[in-house]
Amino acid sequence: GQQVMQIPQYQHVQEGEDFTTYCNSSTTLSNIQWYKQRPGGHPVFLIQLVKSGEVKKQKRLTFQFGEAKKNSSLHITATQTTDVGTYFCAARGGATNKLIFGTGTLLAVQP
Amino acid sequence: DAEITQSPRHKITETGRQVTLACHQTWNHNNMFWYRQDLGHGLRLIHYSYGVQDTNKGEVSDGYSVSRSNTEDLPLTLESAASSQTSVYFCASSEARNSPLHFGNGTRLTVT
Numbered sequence: 001g002q003q004v005m006q007i008p009q010y011q012h013v014q015e016g017e018d019f020t021t022y023c024n025s026s027t028t029l030s031n032i033q034w035y036k037q038r039p040g041g042h043p044v045f046l047i048q049l050v051k052s053g054e055v056k057k058q059k060r061l062t063f064q065f066g067e068a069k070k071n072s073s074l075h076i077t078a079t080q081t082t083d084v085g086t087y088f089c090a091a092r093g094g095a096t097n098k099l100i101f102g103t104g105t106l107l108a109v110q111p
Numbered sequence: 112d113a114e115i116t117q118s119p120r121h122k123i124t125e126t127g128r129q130v131t132l133a134c135h136q137t138w139n140h141n142n143m144f145w146y147r148q149d150l151g152h153g154l155r156l157i158h159y160s161y162g163v164q165d166t167n168k169g170e171v172s173d174g175y176s177v178s179r180s181n182t183e184d185l186p187l188t189l190e191s192a193a194s195s196q197t198s199v200y201f202c203a204s205s206e207a208r209n210s211p212l213h214f215g216n217g218t219r220l221t222v223t
Contacts, residue, residue, distance in 0.1 A: 035212075099212070103155050
């Protein structure tokens, strides 16, 4: 079945450093969503990517969808302590077209 | 404002007991989902519903059931709780099948 791998599992950065998390699928995706979960909180939707090669920006966050629609990345420029949390990709594709979540990347930001 | 509410927030139960977790949304969404979250596994889909009287199994449905008698509610029942079902459970809803999910605050369930 469809699998969604997300790396790294954990990243510790100094405030002001950049951060990137990657999401890879074994199958071609119809779309991919990104969510952020603060410690003790619930996942909150950030963005959805649909088109091959699509790039979207939200302030310091840049989201990319690969040309082959099998991978995606989230890049944060100049991290802040408010960026702390777990970032999940959620991919839709394959025969069932169900939304499958990656295992998440936990970001820790040291002031 | 529309919202999605889960209850209880925390629950401790014994092995073998039946447990029901409530999920109520006021978005008027047809699509509702139950996920469980465990370290190292991310969010895994348990059951989902695309409308009243519609229910479907997700990837980890064994030991769980749901019913959808109205648009607002999708209760999740553990027929006979097992220690392996200790987890954080999230309910979610979406406007369309491919739309982003709105999550509830979660229920932390401990089975002793």
